[in-house]
Amino acid sequence: MSQKQPAVVGQRVEDWGLENRQGLLIIDGVSCLDLVREFGTPLHVVHERRLQSNIRRFRAAFSGYEPGVQIFYSYKSNGIPGVLKLLHQRGEEEGEEGLGAEVISPYELWLAMRMGVDPRRIVYNGLDKPPDSLRLALGAGVRINADSLIELKRLEAVAKELGVGCEIGIRVCPQVGWNSQFGLGLANGQAEQAIDYISRSSYLTCTGLMCHVTTRATEAKPHIRACLELVRFAAKVCRRYGLKIKTLDLGGGFGVPTVKGLSYWESLCYRLLNHPPKPPKAGECQPIESLAEQILSALGRECERLKIDPPILCLEPGRIITSDAQLLLLTVAGVKPGDKRCLFAITDGGRFTTNYPLDHEYHAAFVANRLNDPPGQEYFVVGRLCSPGDWVFRSIRLPWLQAGDILAIMDSGAYFTQFSTNFSFPRAAVVAVRDGVARVLRQRETYEYMIGMDIWS
Ligand SMILES: Cc1ncc(COP(=O)(O)O)c(C=O)c1O
Numbered sequence: 001m002s003q004k005q006p007a008v009v010g011q012r013v014e015d016w017g018l019e020n021r022q023g024l025l026i027i028d029g030v031s032c033l034d035l036v037r038e039f040g041t042p043l044h045v046v047h048e049r050r051l052q053s054n055i056r057r058f059r060a061a062f063s064g065y066e067p068g069v070q071i072f073y074s075y076k077s078n079g080i081p082g083v084l085k086l087l088h089q090r091g092e093e094e095g096e097e098g099l100g101a102e103v104i105s106p107y108e109l110w111l112a113m114r115m116g117v118d119p120r121r122i123v124y125n126g127l128d129k130p131p132d133s134l135r136l137a138l139g140a141g142v143r144i145n146a147d148s149l150i151e152l153k154r155l156e157a158v159a160k161e162l163g164v165g166c167e168i169g170i171r172v173c174p175q176v177g178w179n180s181q182f183g184l185g186l187a188n189g190q191a192e193q194a195i196d197y198i199s200r201s202s203y204l205t206c207t208g209l210m211c212h213v214t215t216r217a218t219e220a221k222p223h224i225r226a227c228l229e230l231v232r233f234a235a236k237v238c239r240r241y242g243l244k245i246k247t248l249d250l251g252g253g254f255g256v257p258t259v260k261g262l263s264y265w266e267s268l269c270y271r272l273l274n275h276p277p278k279p280p281k282a283g284e285c286q287p288i289e290s291l292a293e294q295i296l297s298a299l300g301r302e303c304e305r306l307k308i309d310p311p312i313l314c315l316e317p318g319r320i321i322t323s324d325a326q327l328l329l330l331t332v333a334g335v336k337p338g339d340k341r342c343l344f345a346i347t348d349g350g351r352f353t354t355n356y357p358l359d360h361e362y363h364a365a366f367v368a369n370r371l372n373d374p375p376g377q378e379y380f381v382v383g384r385l386c387s388p389g390d391w392v393f394r395s396i397r398l399p400w401l402q403a404g405d406i407l408a409i410m411d412s413g414a415y416f417t418q419f420s421t422n423f424s425f426p427r428a429a430v431v432a433v434r435d436g437v438a439r440v441l442r443q444r445e446t447y448e449y450m451i452g453m454d455i456w457s
Contacts, residue, residue, distance in 0.1 A: 023373070030438050032329055043428060045329060046080075051322065057288060073088075075101055076418060083413075123143045128147075139162060146170050156203050165203050171211060178212065208314075210249035232306065278362070327408050331404065354420075357414070363412075364410045373399030377400060428442075
């Protein structure tokens with residue numbers, strides 16, 4: 001008997017590869033209540049198997065392309081060292097390579113090197129890379145994408161000082177997608193100016209073009225359009241300057257089906273009127289397999305048409321690797337009536353644990369110890385700060401809540417911990433779960449840690 005497709009995704013915890021055991025959320029054999037008892041809340045839980053299958057799936061989607069695809073995980077999406085270690089190592093035991101690192105700051109560069117990532121598998125992006133970090137990167141053989149003419153000059157000065165010639169990439173800004181402060185414009189001639197500058201440099205050679213055009217992409221179109229612009233520019237650079245572009249980096253930006261970016265109107269209605277945003281529809285997010293297939297065939301066809309050798313394709317995924325492999329558990333302290341029939345659910349999370357993603361995105365949430373209870377009530381879920389801005393969900397329909405219930409906010413694996421702060425409360429702990437065993441990746445901050453850098457005597 002054919003089963004009817006659900007109209008929306010993310011209504012069941014099984015959509016995240018989790019288990020509903022008689023109403024209790026189980027993560028790879030571990031009960032969320034046991035996790036809460038042992039580690040407290042707020043608590044991020046990393047689902048290792050999901051992480052591993054996300055890497056495999058992404059890699060498989062882009063496999064088969066010659067001369068090859070290189071994948072660099074974007075550290076800014078989830079910079080928890082324990083998670084990064086899993087990404088760099090996972091798969092190695094099956095003979096697969098772990099992911100490389102995409103970094104955008106001297107700290108992230110340091111972290112990737114500290115994690116033992118081969119410098120040739122690190123890409124250093126960012127629009128203002130300090131000279132010290134360029135020195136470190138150049139000396140170690142890290143791939144650098146220059147963001148502006150200013151940076152090219154800085155890079156050239158460092159290469160001259162070190163007495164080394166270096167192959168670099170430039171970040172270009174196609175006409176599609178993000179075109180704010182990043183990169184060198186293709187349409188306005190900035191990218192060509194940069195190439196012209198490099199072609200006259202004794203120290204620099206440009207062998208790569210990089211761009212990053214979007215986030216939460218649900219279809220292949222933006223990546224394909226950017227890819228075609230980059231290939232055409234590579235062909236032009238080859239014709240005019242004899243430069244061979246060996247790598248083409250399309251950045252990250254691949255979406256996941258369970259997270260939806262809020263439209264402007266949805267955002268406004270949510271903020272002003274507390275209208276809950278709608279969950280993503282089933283089929284709204286193109287599977288990575290068909291998305292990759294379309295990008296790769298567009299790339300291959302354009303290279304053939306322009307008679308250039310296909311470049312190595314580099315990708316810098318963040319969200320698609322880690323988002324749905326992590327969730328955030330919060331404890332409900334109690335329920336308090338407000339004005340206009342509004343019911344506040346007070347939790348031990350809040351803006352400091354969820355700020356950026358829940359401002360811009362739809363995320364599903366479950367009452368992890370009452371998965372089988374019917375939806376009961378719309379709640380305004382808040383944190384414990386003395387600020388009306390300390391909301392988690394401005395309106396969400398949940399089963400009837402009581403003190404001690406556990407709220408699971410899904411897809412906390414991208415941009416949650418990165419944007420979190422320790423505003424009046426210590427930052428959340430992070431544990432990883434695999435085969436029925438949990439281990440700590442990040443301890444909850446202590447008060448001493450919170451003042452560890454302060455001087456008052
Ligand atoms: C240069 C660059 N690469 C990769 C990423 C990762 O993006 P995502 O998490 O959407 O895949 C970002 C995110 O902003 C980025 O700026």
